[in-house]
Amino acid sequence: xxxxxxxxxxxxxxxxxxxxxxxxxxxxxxxxxxxxxxxxxxxxxxxxxxxxxxxxxxxxxxxxxxxxxxxxxxxxxxxxxxxxxxxxxxxxxxxxxxxxxxxxxxxxxxxxxxxxxxxxxxxxxxxxxxxxxxxxxxxxxxxxxxxxxxxxxxxxxxxxxxxxxxxxxxxxxxxxxxxxxxxxxxxxxxxxxxxxxxxxxxxxxxxxxxxxxxxxxxxxxxxxxxxxxxxxxxxxxxxxxxxxxxxxxxxxxxxxxxxxxxxxxxxxxxxxxxxxxxxxxxxxxxxxxxxxxxxxxxxxxxxxxxxxxxxxxxxxxxxxxxxxxxxxxxxxxx
Amino acid sequence: xxxxxxxxxxxxxxxxxxxxxxxxxxxxxxxxxxxxxxxxxxxxxxxxxxxxxxxxxxxxxxxxxxxxxxxxxxxxxxxxxxxxxxxxxxxxxxxxxxxxxxxxxxxxxxxxxxxxxxxxxxxxxxxxxxxxxxxxxxxxxxxxxxxxxxxxxxxxxxxxxxxxxxxxxxxxxxxxxxxxxxxxxxxxxxxxxxxxxxxxxxxxxxxxxxxxxxxxxxxxxxxxxxxxxxxxxxxxxxxxxxxxxxxxxxxxxxxxxxxxxxxxxxxxxxxxxxxxxxxxxxxxxxxxxxxxxxxxxxxxxxxxxxxxxxxxxxxxxxxxxxxxxxxxxxxxxxxxxxxxxxxx
Numbered sequence: 001x002x003x004x005x006x007x008x009x010x011x012x013x014x015x016x017x018x019x020x021x022x023x024x025x026x027x028x029x030x031x032x033x034x035x036x037x038x039x040x041x042x043x044x045x046x047x048x049x050x051x052x053x054x055x056x057x058x059x060x061x062x063x064x065x066x067x068x069x070x071x072x073x074x075x076x077x078x079x080x081x082x083x084x085x086x087x088x089x090x091x092x093x094x095x096x097x098x099x100x101x102x103x104x105x106x107x108x109x110x111x112x113x114x115x116x117x118x119x120x121x122x123x124x125x126x127x128x129x130x131x132x133x134x135x136x137x138x139x140x141x142x143x144x145x146x147x148x149x150x151x152x153x154x155x156x157x158x159x160x161x162x163x164x165x166x167x168x169x170x171x172x173x174x175x176x177x178x179x180x181x182x183x184x185x186x187x188x189x190x191x192x193x194x195x196x197x198x199x200x201x202x203x204x205x206x207x208x209x210x211x212x213x214x215x216x217x218x219x220x221x222x223x224x225x226x227x228x229x230x231x232x233x234x235x236x237x238x239x240x241x242x243x244x245x246x247x248x249x250x251x252x253x254x255x256x257x258x259x260x261x262x263x264x265x266x267x268x269x270x271x272x273x274x275x276x277x278x279x280x281x282x283x284x285x286x287x288x289x290x291x292x293x294x295x296x297x298x299x300x301x302x303x304x305x306x307x308x309x310x311x312x313x314x315x316x317x318x319x320x321x322x323x324x325x326x327x328x329x330x331x332x333x334x
Numbered sequence: 335x336x337x338x339x340x341x342x343x344x345x346x347x348x349x350x351x352x353x354x355x356x357x358x359x360x361x362x363x364x365x366x367x368x369x370x371x372x373x374x375x376x377x378x379x380x381x382x383x384x385x386x387x388x389x390x391x392x393x394x395x396x397x398x399x400x401x402x403x404x405x406x407x408x409x410x411x412x413x414x415x416x417x418x419x420x421x422x423x424x425x426x427x428x429x430x431x432x433x434x435x436x437x438x439x440x441x442x443x444x445x446x447x448x449x450x451x452x453x454x455x456x457x458x459x460x461x462x463x464x465x466x467x468x469x470x471x472x473x474x475x476x477x478x479x480x481x482x483x484x485x486x487x488x489x490x491x492x493x494x495x496x497x498x499x500x501x502x503x504x505x506x507x508x509x510x511x512x513x514x515x516x517x518x519x520x521x522x523x524x525x526x527x528x529x530x531x532x533x534x535x536x537x538x539x540x541x542x543x544x545x546x547x548x549x550x551x552x553x554x555x556x557x558x559x560x561x562x563x564x565x566x567x568x569x570x571x572x573x574x575x576x577x578x579x580x581x582x583x584x585x586x587x588x589x590x591x592x593x594x595x596x597x598x599x600x601x602x603x604x605x606x607x608x609x610x611x612x613x614x615x616x617x618x619x620x621x622x623x624x625x626x627x628x629x630x631x632x633x634x635x636x637x638x639x640x641x642x643x644x645x646x647x648x649x650x651x652x653x654x655x656x657x658x659x660x661x662x663x664x665x666x667x668x669x670x671x672x673x674x675x676x677x678x
Contacts, residue, residue, distance in 0.1 A: 081471065081475075083475075127651070131655065133608075133651070133654050133655065134608055134609075136415065136471055137598075137602070137608055137650065137651070137654055138651060140594075140595060140598065140647075140650065141647040141648065141650040141651035142647065142651075143595070143647065144592075144595055144643045144644065144646055144647030144650075145643075145644045145647040145648060147640075147643060148640040148641055148642065148643030148644035148645075148647065149640075149641075149644050151638075151640040152638050152640040152641040152644070256479070259475070259478070259479050262475065263479070266472075302487065302490060304486045304487045304489075304490045304491055305483065305486075305487040306483070307479055307480075307482060307483030307486055307487075308479075308480055308483025308484050308486070308487045309483065310479055310483065311476055311477065311478075311479030311480025311481070311482070311483045312480055312483075314475075314476040314479065314480075315462075315476045315477070315480060318468055318472055318473075318476060319462075319466060319468070322466055322467055322468060323466075326467075
């Protein structure tokens, strides 16, 4: 193969970080439109799809994924990744249930796992930020430590007889399920924090161009620690929503959840090269994924194909993101 | 700037004398030492461990992971990663079972389909990584989901059984006193080692890992070589799937789940830098053996397989820490030694 002129654009570190409000908004508008189209099309094929019950379950089903995707968005924007979140959700949910069953006050059995999640985030963050080990390796290691540790301690036994009042996710203030409040409030808070606080902005800087971030006086390790601790916080909340949604806790790691969370973040417009994206898009994408999953059932596609569809979706979004970046760059040069 | 990768490449190929001199301190020496210690400790832990039968039997489990670890070493040397290998094993195994039982192909042809599926899956990874510029981590994470999804969708999570006796030879039979698949692994390991150490193609992988832009400027076909190694990764995953199906005489869509962890842990444990630029096949093979010794030894002393995963995860993180810090520590020590020699 003849070697063409080396293209600087291929190297991620050389891509100009640009925060374009217009293009980000359009990603969110596209997601919202896709959601509406799916609801209308599938609803016209099968009316039960647009029943109030099914629509609620679409919003409800992936609410904890959406909450965890907020943290994941920040991790990916900072130029890292966390594949251990699924295992962490399993561990924290089991911790919460075990505390509640053993007579710990219910509010404490909700709060302690959130702090435990932040602690786990701090440990991962320390490895990534200060010991300079790539996040994929650290979190791949943590994935197996958490997963194996959980099953060998609990033997995969289910936690039953949870105390009354433990089911936070089953509460319905004003007729709307609790997880939806969490999803909306946390998304808004995180979006505001990321847009207007100095640390929130610094995450984009670190993910977009490390060297420039360092030269502007941003401490990269400190930002990364913040990102991973925050990620632990959101995973903690997600695990409580996950733990309290049913009468039992399976004390096992829900399969493929980390991939679903990463998919939500990436489909939501968080660029896999770091530096751009918003949490609003991630939340919309989580709902979209839930809508697609539900739609497959209603148009009689075998549920066995669900994961293939999700995989294809993440591929297509990643390609679209890269092509859009390349076009932006071409317009910069030309 | 363009000379940078070349000097680095030379650093990676020290003379025989240098190599023998520092053998004890190199990753391989340390690994052999740890391996021997583990063997002794585990031999005391269980009397069934240090027997010829058990050790030979272990090589059956080791061969599949080992075959995939060979191209993974290449990939990690170039600074890439392939998380989809386990999923490729799954989809290749399913294609073997489905094309034989559901499509009525002869089993010989089904084996070809199985291996070609692996190659195609790996080629798609490489093509998108090179031509579109998708980071390998994201590309293979996405195809991990996609290929596993294909395996589930095509098979509808039904298993295939009832393979004829001759088919089981590869996974369960012996050849010249050793398990058949061990021969397969040995042959491939030698080929991969020679290609890496003694061919232009192999040396170019180090150059790509050290400085991709520099390698491009030096006229190395970076894109072509990357596509080749990701296709090789798929090829070996396909062959591993064939051996796996032959060993278990069943095909299930969850075959190979989590293998990426074992494979990457073995490669990194074997001294290949996760940042690219260094690594050897011998190191990887030692890493594979060490992980299998750990797994089997722990299982025989009554540790559950789930707790073993914890150990492998810890080994992965620890070995990278050691790679990062022991190297610089050793470098600092020798430098200080040299300085004091010069002073006296």
